[in-house]
Amino acid sequence: EKLDNLRKAYLDSFENGEPMESEIPRPDSWPLKFEKRMKEFAKEKFEKLGINRNDTLARQEHVRNNINFFGAPIVLFLCMDKHLTEWSILDIGQLAQSIMLAAKFHGLDTAPAYTTVTYPKHLRKYLNIPDNLKIILGITLGYGDIDHIQNIYRTKRERLENIVHF
Secondary structure, eight states, X not given: OHHHHHHHHHHHHHHTTOOOOOSSOOOXXXXXXXXXXXXXXXXXXXXXXXXXXXXXXXXXXXXXHHHTGGGOSEEEEEEEETTSOTTHHHHHHHHHHHHHHHHHHTTOXXXXXXXXXXXXXXXXXXXXXXXXXXEEEEEEEEOOOTTSHHHHOXXXXXXXXXXXXX
């Protein structure tokens, strides 16, 4: 019931044009190489999904799927005390990875997604998340559709020697 309420609240906010903002602010701008990579990734992904760049309705439907938590039966929300420093986000990342690896070990699929935490007021309301916690990340959990193009498509990876230095 709580997840159904969250889905409805998220969809209502999206349909009403409320901005999607997480409690961890996104950068105002990205370094050029990252911005270029993200744009290339988005272009490739939408092409693979068969969504034309100018097809506003199809793009909105894609976002609706995201804010519907991909239809997953379970969504985990990771939070941390607001008084902790940015260093603690490393711990949250390690926790998230451990959760996703454990889920995979047990035959479940996961999807960490920014869109799961973009309406924190609804998360606080329906999940009773106290004000002293900052909502960091949502991870959907369930059985993925292994044949869906979005689950088959893989982004190009940066060459290891370009990102690791010994």
